[in-house]
Amino acid sequence: MLVTKNAAELCVLLVNELYGQLPSRLMATLISKGRLTVPHLAHHTSLNHRQVRHGIVVLVQQSLVFTFTDQDSAVTYYEANVDGAYNxxxxxxxxxxxxxxxxxxxxxxxxxxxxxxxxxxxxxxxxxxxxxxxxxxxxxxxxxxxxxxxxxxxxxxxxxxxxxxxxxxxxxxxxxxxxxxxxxxxxxxxxxxxxxxxxxxxxxxxxxxxxxxxxxxxxxxxxxxxxxxxxxxxxxxxxxxxxxxxxxxxxxxxxxxxxxxxxxxxxxxxxxxxxxxxxxxxxxxxxNYEKCLVELRNQKLAEQVEDLIGDTTAHVYRAVLSALSRKISGCQADPSTMTDDELMGVRVKTGEVYEHLNPSVDVSAGIGTASEDEIDIRRAEKIRRYPPETKGSSLRATLEEGDELMASDDEDYDHSAETGNGSAVNGSRESKADVVNGDVSPRSYRLRWMRQHLLILAESKQGFVRHCGSDEWTVDFSPLLQHLRYLELDTMIEETFGRQGLRLTRILREKGKIDDKTLPTMALMRKPDVHVKMAEMEMAGFLDVQEVPRDNNRAANRTIFFWFFDEERTLKRTLDNTYKSMVRCLQRLEVERRKKRNVLSVTERKDVKGMEEEKLRGDVYNEYIQFLELEKKLLGQVSRLDDLVAIFRDF
Structure with a gap:
């Protein structure tokens, strides 16, 4: 398996961190050399066969290597499982x-x-x-x-x-x-x-x-x-x-x-x-790491809803994702092994979402109040049978042929109760008559309020949920995750190149290839400023340029320069830089451990572990606390970088 130098180094460091030097040494050799047998591993690592077998057992036990046995020669080959090591x-x-x-x-x-x-x-x-x-x-x-x-x-x-x-x-x-x-x-x-x-x-x-x-x-x-x-x-x-x-x-x-x-x-x-x-x-x-990734993706999307819409709607969205997850085996499943339901698109009913909603959530909260005359029910109940098209940084969610507008699709949804007792279905809280012994309203009322949150999610700019059929809902993960990737990339570009660099990137992402003479007008910037900023971003690998000569002389004044944003290349480069940053954090942690090895050796004693404050001297205890704070910061940074890897590669 071909991996970059930084990714390989990261995997080796992770194996060394958890399982020691011997398995990490074998992992490094397998990554660099490819498939090897035990004798070949012994040759490349200068270890004896007993040591190699011991390390291989650890790697196989932890699913860090793949095995392949040749039926003709009965020889077993081992191959590094890079994804397993990164997990x-x-x-x-x-x-x-x-x-x-x-x-x-x-x-x-x-x-x-x-x-x-x-x-x-x-x-x-x-x-x-x-x-x-x-x-x-x-x-x-x-x-x-x-x-x-x-x-x-x-x-x-x-x-x-x-x-x-x-x-x-x-x-x-x-x-x-x-x-x-x-x-x-x-x-x-x-x-x-x-x-x-x-x-x-x-x-x-x-x-x-x-x-x-x-x-x-x-x-x-x-x-x-x-x-x-x-x-x-x-x-x-x-x-x-x-x-x-x-x-x-x-x-x-x-x-x-x-x-x-x-x-x-x-x-x-x-x-x-x-x-x-x-x-x-x-x-x-x-x-099953693939299923765990699905749940981690659900957490990330629910956090986005909580930040953009609200806490109660996020609880409803978690219920939607939880109901969908029972029918999804992985974030990037192989189409050849997917079930018919997965190929056609996973959908859930309103009742299924309700079954996964925590009973303690007050679904009547988090919705604004509006009169019935201000609501277009037909637009609110819009059904989109097809997923939105993605282009650049925006979603094209226009109605396609075959899409419908319906008044309501929920049998439990009763419009006659919208204005009863002074309450409105779109947002006001339920009357006291609907609350029994301090608890939230019964099933029919909870379904009605929960459904309003589903419609809010469906009408959001990001398209967190799609109303795809009568009483059916689904989530289009591809455009949602593309939107998350663009958010992270935009944050990096703005922090590195400022608002002007972000503006130019968004224009190129939206329009495609643009002539360097047209770009200043579209960006409302001076031509020299555009050229300086574009050259700076090209050197960093975020943008690229294509030269189209007008004649065979290839003179600069007779050449058209088309600037464009290469998403795939940018993601690969950003991923590799992220791996490099994670490697540096783990290496710094190892250096700090060596500096504090005298203190750490004392804290690992059985009579001290768990009672460091009572057993250690003041100066030694202070050094130990300082190391824990530094370790927490470094590992926290690694965890945040892993969030980027998940968004750019795994989700």
Whole structure:
């Protein structure tokens, strides 16, 4: 796999940070040399075979290498999994996301899976039981009692009830596997995408002994290839689909609690946990980074809505994204393995969104007030059946042929109640008669208010939601993420080249290639200023120029210079600079650790760890605190840079 020097150096540093020098040395060799066998690795690294095998075991256990076995010679080759190595930097974000969405027990289980790399379900449950037993002392409150859900709600356990750690673990694992955050491991899991596709192609070619000839056979071959890849994907996700059905048929109240971050009480096994314990205890599982990326993308989009629209609308948007995520396997799924629903576009009903909405959210808040005469219902209920076109930095969301305008598409939406009791559907709060015992209004009223937030999202300039059919909603991720990329690029350009540089970039992004004589007029700038700024941005790699000579002499005064913005090249260059910045942060952290190695060696002692303030002298403790502050700043900067990588590359 071809990667830049900075990306390769970053991956090696991450492996060294978590797993030590030996695995990182092998990773560096695999990245630079490509596929190698154990003898070749020993030759290039000057290590003996025993050391190489030990390091390879660690890399395989943590899914940091791909394996390929030649059927003729029975020799196994190893190839660096660069994406897997980079994902190590997101471990903290993933654990925080799991904690917020599913609660502390789920975070502990995922943490164990991450430490083990991959492990049997029964082994993960045994480790979880051991941790719970060791954490709890006689007379202590259970450590997970106050962390049942992501909002910190109290556990339903009474003083006389004690949770069953094994039952709790099986219930949470069933939920995580059913929703796709954990996946089962098979022999194909450690094949590179290229090897996997090649293996399937060779398998399908056996049905064509004379080769693929003609357009008809080529079409038949492509169809069989797609069907075979979907069959393999269905086999790999059979455990997920089985547990997904178990969760789906749970009682409605319990399912809504699970979907909103609640955990089972651990006293009794749910249907999914019971089935997982009896049927699949020896199944090997690992973390599914692709599904975790989907959830991290949801968090980023919800933060944008919260900043631009408001907190309540952001809660509704999180419910939309959560409902959609159950039908999405990854941010950049392979079309050849996607299901029919994913190919046609994932949609959700209003009722599905409501099922994922946290019951504690007051959906009547966050909406302005307007009279009925000021609202054009037909425009508000606009249905766009096709996604918006993207061009430059703006979205072309005009109505296409086949789009419709409808008055309403929600059966629970009653216009007769819009002005009843002095309330208006578009924004005023509900009357006191609609509030029961201080709680929010019943289902029909909550649906009505929630739907107003959905319409706000659909009418937003960014197009966070598209009203795509009768009682159906979807999210067009491609234009949304393009908009996020442009926001980040605009911020960089403005900080580096000022407002004039940003103005010129936006013009070129919107219009395409422009002559250097026309550009000053469009930008309302002096020609010398434009030339200086454009040359400066070209040197930095944000803009490019194409020379078109008018004759064979190629004289400057007889040449037309077309300036343009190359988005793909700019993103690649920006990504590489981001990798370089992350490498510098990690290198600086290692230097600071060497400077403070005397202090850190003392804090790592068992009799000092956790009691640094009491055990250390004042000057030593102050040095330790200063190092922690510096470490926090450097790792925080790495985390912010990773947000850029996610937006530019992964989302």
């Amino acid at each position: 190590l930097i997101r471990t903290g974000k993933i654990l925080d996301m799991i904690d917020t969405k599913f609660g502390r027990p789920a975070k502990l289980l995922v943490h164990d899976v991450l430490l083990l790399g991959h492990a049997e379900i029964a082994e993960v449950v045994r480790r979880y039981k051991g941790e719970r037993t060791s954490q709890k002392k006689p007379g202590d409150v259970d450590p997970c009692r106050n962390h049942v859900n992501g909002d910190g709600a109290l556990s339903p356990f009474t003083d006389s009830e004690e949770p069953d750690p094994a039952g709790e673990a099986y219930n949470v694992l069933a939920q995580l596997i059913g929703l796709g955050f954990l996946e089962s491991v098979s022999t194909m899991t450690y094949q590179s995408p290229q090897d996997f596709k090649s293996t399937v192609e060779q398998d399908v070619l056996k049905d064509f002994p004379n080769g693929v000839r003609g357009s008809k056979q080529a079409s038949e071959y492509d169809t069989r290839l797609r069907e075979r890849m979907r069959e393999i994907r269905a086999e790999r996700t059979s455990l997920k689909r089985e547990l997904e059905m178990k969760i789906e048929f749970e009682p409605s109240a319990k399912r809504r609690k699970l979907l909103n971050g609640g955990a089972s009480n651990g006293l009794t096994l749910t249907s999914g946990g019971y089935w997982l314990r009896d049927q699949e205890g020896h199944t090997v599982i690992r973390l």
